[in-house]
Amino acid sequence: MPSWQGKSKGSKFGYSIFVFLLKYGGIHPAYLLLRFVAFYFFLFSRSSSKPMYRYFRTKIGYGRWRSLCSIYRSYHVFGQTLIDKVVVMADMANKFTFNFDGEHNLREIVSGGRGGILLSAHLGNWEVAGHLFKRLQTPINIVMFDGEHQQIKDYLSSVTGDRNVNIIVIKDDLSHIYAINEALNNKELVCMHADRFLPGNKTVAAPLLGHDARFPMGPFLLAATFRVPVCVVFACKESSTHYHFYATPPRQYHGRRNQGVETALNDFVQLLEEKIRLYPTQWFNFYDFWE
Incomplete structure (x- = not known):
């Protein structure tokens, strides 16, 4: 089983150092x-580097040396996305530029007045994408998942301020289901990742990069x-x-519920695989994803 436990690495002190540099040095x-931070994780974070090596070596098909280099590259790009998140969400001066490929698809959902579901994965920079959704008005x-330590979340909130979005935290009491239902009944957009789950969650299987993998059933069940x-966004x-x-x-998923779940899953996995092959070092699942 995949071993992700719903927690992210890092400390409040580490985040504060980078925020200080951003404020006073850019x-x-x-x-x-x-x-240097990425190189430290490359050398000493074996729990994440080992499954990453297998991912690059056996799923992407890189040679040994390229796989090792890609591990470091992945840590480095991941760190950049965290820095970029703070810069964009705190409205710090920056030179970021964006291509919006398919923004009209999201505007079509908004103009339809029925609400919608946006599915994504831990690929690229979800936080930057979420911040840019405010363009849709x-x-x-x-x-x-409530995966960051509370002190880190509180610190980042004090830096970035209002995120212009409503966060629905996944909880054991399933209260998040009622919140999602309310949002869709209010004709709003609901965004969620569809590539991670915690132990005990219901899952569905599909082949990804030539090997069977499991995905959380919840997002696809909601779609059906x-x-x-439903749009897939990255x-x-x-x-x-x-x-x-x-x-x-x-796209809308009709028919019987099981059929709708399977169709939504297959569509998502196909699109996810396309983007993983385009950006292999930006799929930030640092654990054994495949069974």
């Missing part, structure tokens, strides 16, 4: 320090149950200052 000193609800338009980093945003044409 993004380049922060990126420079990040090179409609209420946005982001469903997520509410029958609102925001991937293409250079130090440029992101490419993707949004697929909206």
Whole structure:
């Protein structure tokens, strides 16, 4: 079984150092320090580096040396996305540019007045994408695990301020289901990842990169149950200052619930695999994803 436990690495002190550099030196000193931080994780974080090596070696098909280099590259790009998140959400001065490929698809959902579901994965920079959703001028609800330590969350909230979105935290009492239901009944957008689950969650299987993997059933069950338009969205980093945003044409999943779940799953996995092959070092699942 995949071993993700719903927690993210890092400390309040580490975040505060980078925020200090961003405020008083800009993004380049922060990126420079990040090179050393990424190299530290490359050398000493065996629990994440070992499954990453297998991912690059056996799923992407890289050679040994390229796989090792890609591990470091993945840590480095991941750190950049965290820095970029703070910069964009705190409205710090920056030179970021964006391509919006398929933004009209999201506007089509908004103009339809029925609400909708946006599915994504831990690929690229979800936080930057979520912040840019305010361009749509409609209420946005982001469903997520409560995976960061509370002191880190409180610190980042004090830095970035209002995120212009409503966060729906996944809880054991299933209260998040009622919150999602309310948001969709209010014709709002609901955004969620569909590539991670915690032990005990219901899952569905599909082949990814030539090997069977398990995905959380919840997002696809919601798509089949509410029958609102569904888009798959990603925001991937293409250079130090440029992101490419993707949004697929909206689709609705009708038919019996099991059939709708399977169709939604297969559509999502196919699109996810396409983007993983385009941006292999930006799929930030640092654990054994495949069974």
